[in-house]
Amino acid sequence: ASIALAEGLVTNxxxxxxxxxxxxxxxxxxFVSDRTGKALSATxxxxxxxxxxxxxxxxxxxxxxxxxxxxxxxSEDRSFSQLMSLTLxxxxxxxxxxxxxxxxxxxxDDPSAERNxxxxxxxxxxxxxxxxxxxxxxxxxxxxxSEPVLTTxxxxxxxxxxxxxxxxxxxxxxxQRLIRASKKERESALKGEVLAPxxxxxxxxxxxxxxxx
Numbered sequence: 232a233s234i235a236l237a238e239g240l241v242t243n244x245x246x247x248x249x250x251x252x253x254x255x256x257x258x259x260x261x262f263v264s265d266r267t268g269k270a271l272s273a274t275x276x277x278x279x280x281x282x283x284x285x286x287x288x289x290x291x292x293x294x295x296x297x298x299x300x301x302x303x304x305x306s307e308d309r310s311f312s313q314l315m316s317l318t319l320x321x322x323x324x325x326x327x328x329x330x331x332x333x334x335x336x337x338x339x340d341d342p343s344a345e346r347n348x349x350x351x352x353x354x355x356x357x358x359x360x361x362x363x364x365x366x367x368x369x370x371x372x373x374x375x376x377s378e379p380v381l382t383t384x385x386x387x388x389x390x391x392x393x394x395x396x397x398x399x400x401x402x403x404x405x406x407q408r409l410i411r412a413s414k415k416e417r418e419s420a421l422k423g424e425v426l427a428p429x430x431x432x433x434x435x436x437x438x439x440x441x442x443x444x
Contacts, residue, residue: 267421274417280409284402287409289357291400296353298392299367300331303349305340306385318379318386325376331390340385353395363387 284291304317321338325331335349356364360382370377370391377389402409 266425267418270421271414271418276410276413279413279417280406281402283409283413284405288399290355291402291405293399294355294397295368295394296355296397297367297370297394298353299351299370300335300349300390300392301341301351301363302331302335302339302388303341303344303384304338304386306383307340309385314386321388322379325388331376331388334388349390360384363389367391 302321304314304321306314309317317338321334324334332348335344339349341349351359354364354367356368358364359367362380362382366377366380366387367389370389371394373392375391377387377391380387380389
């Protein structure tokens with residue numbers, strides 16, 4: 232610091248401010264950790280895990296799954312007319328009875344298609360785009376191919392393979408994961424609550440600690 236001062240790279244005022252600033256950061260960080268730690272220690276984690284288990288019933292409760300394969304015509308870097316033209320081209324080949332897997336290899340823009348030929352395996356409700364999910368779960372006959380489905384990714388053709396029912400995953404099997412997820416969310420929320428009264432202060436350290444939450 233003395234060399235920087237001697238060469239005029241910083242002023243005495245800047246050095247003093249930095250020293251005070253570092254002290255403020257350390258103090259506020261310690262304050263946040265203390266208040267957050269006390270609140271976390273008083274939290275009923277089992278109760279929060281119970282709530283989370285009920286909220287995640289679409290993934291953890293009894294559910295139907297469908298096994299599907301899809302072909303994606305991406306809307307990225309294509310005009311609407313180009314997208315529709317390619318969609319009609321694929322639709323005509325499907326109507327003509329061409330092999331769906333071959334069409335996936337030829338036309339699909341899904342990066343994973345080269346590896347899995349469009350196969351998504353069994354999907355759960357809530358796992359895919361709403362329009363995609365609605366169509367996938369509406370199909371009933373093995374080998375049935377959907378009408379074109381438009382999503383934010385582009386146009387999809389979906390081939391239905393099979394459907395199955397799955398039993399609920401017992402809560403004790405996922406309890407520790409539910410508790411870890413609840414702790415992470417609760418800690419982040421608590422830090423935000425503790426920092427809230429200080430956010431109006433014109434001190435950048437608050438923003439720094441905020442970002443670390």
